[in-house]
Amino acid sequence: MRVARWATWGAAAGTVAVIAAPLGYRIGIAPLGPAFLLLAGGVLLIAVSAGVLGARMARETGPKGWTARSALVAAVAVGAVPVATLVSSLGAPPIHDVTTDTEDPPSFVAAVALNTPGRTDYGGPGLAERQRAAYPGLSPAILSVAPADAFRRALAVVRRMDWEVLATDPDTFRIEATDRTFWFGFHDDIVIRVAAAGEGGSRVDVRSLSRVGVGDLGVNARRVREFLDALSEE
Structure with missing residues (x-):
């Protein structure tokens, strides 16, 4: 009984940690490193507590098990988010800069001041090779409209x-x-x-760059694809 009670509190504490880690980083009170450690600790605590509570649920089906079941469901629901993110990104290369034109990538201007020095510089042939190996189908959009019209469509997609x-x-x-x-x-x-x-058409190239980190868990490639898909439907 005491073990189950501690497991219930552990599940609750793990849930709080998993929520507090990204929230603390977002509002600027937790540096990235400690926030990641807090997140990992929360997920681990949820996993251990879920095992204990799951064993108890197998034995208790009456009202006495409601607290344990509620704690388990809430903890697993919250902990599943970061776990699902990691699982979905398995196999993503350790890159944080993705573009539809690896030979002549679009250059940043306004975003340069928002990044650390040199961050917006393209990584060259080595990065291009890693991207092509990981995302071979990533290519620019070719539209049968004039550049001015393609620009307006692209801007509409950005806002949407x-x-x-x-x-x-x-x-x-x-x-x-x-x-x-x-x-x-x-x-x-x-x-x-x-x-x-x-003749009268347009080519639309996109580049997406993370401001922090070495890898991006595949986020930039997904973002570029989502933009191109939306642009094709515009």
């Missing part, structure tokens, strides 16, 4: 995806924006470049 627009240039057909990840709220910067292609 609720990205923060940093800069737009209708003369050079460039857009810079920022998006935030769901769990920790990491800032990622995006640059979109529209150029003429063929």
